[in-house]
Amino acid sequence: MVKDEIENLEKKDQSATMPTQKGGGEEQKVPSKKATKVHIATFRGIPLKLHESLKSIAADLGIAPGELARYFLENGLARIGTGKEEVAPSFVPGGYTLYPDEKQNASRTRRKRSKKSQQPRSYYGVPREVVQAVLEKSQAMGVTQGELARHLFERGVARFKAGDLVLDPVPVQQIATLYPEDMGKV
Structure with missing residues (x-):
């Protein structure tokens, strides 16, 4: 009895996320727009020079900059988690920062920012x-x-430039085929 109720609830949830379209006497499922969206992470305060170096390293390795960014983030979090790398934020008025020597934005009345003064994203x-x-x-x-x-x-x-971090990208097969023995033959 409970199992049937759960299945009915799941079916209702699926129909709520997947609207149907009526056309030609048949109902067709329309894919949800949320399911097809790709997540793009936004990080503020990444200097342009650092962003460009990430892009150039990724281009040299033949991978997407997003993959390299993911690897650096995961690797860095793992190093912090295992204690191989220490991160000590410094207190500044308004909170903590990892960059205490940089000029901090003074609080003042809100004005419209020009494109030049906005934080890089x-x-x-x-x-x-x-x-x-x-x-x-x-x-x-x-x-x-x-x-x-x-x-x-x-x-x-x-670490990458010092040679401490070696990255070996693996080629990805881009196409699917029913005849893998014919791959590479022209």
Whole structure:
């Protein structure tokens, strides 16, 4: 009895997320727009020079910048979690920061920002789970998500350039075929 009720509720939930279209006497399922959206992570405060170095390293390796960003974030969080890397935020008026030497924005009346004075934003195709892990770690440390991401990117780029971090991308098969023995033949 309970099993039937659960199945009925699941069917109702599925129909709520997947609207039907009536046309030609038949009902057809229309895919949900939420299901097809790709998550694009936004990190504020990533300097343009750092963003460009991430893009150039990714281009040299032949991978997407989002994959490299994900790797640096996951690797950096793992290093912090195991204690291989120490992160010590400093207190500044208004909270904590990982960059105490940089000029802090003074609080003043709100004015419309010009495009030039806005914080740089970097967009990467990082999965939600990784973004959530960065958010949780940054909240636990008392710093912004963008500062922690910037810190992890900087450390990742520095380790890569020093040769401490070796990245070996694996080729991905781009097409599906019924005849794999014919792959590579022209």
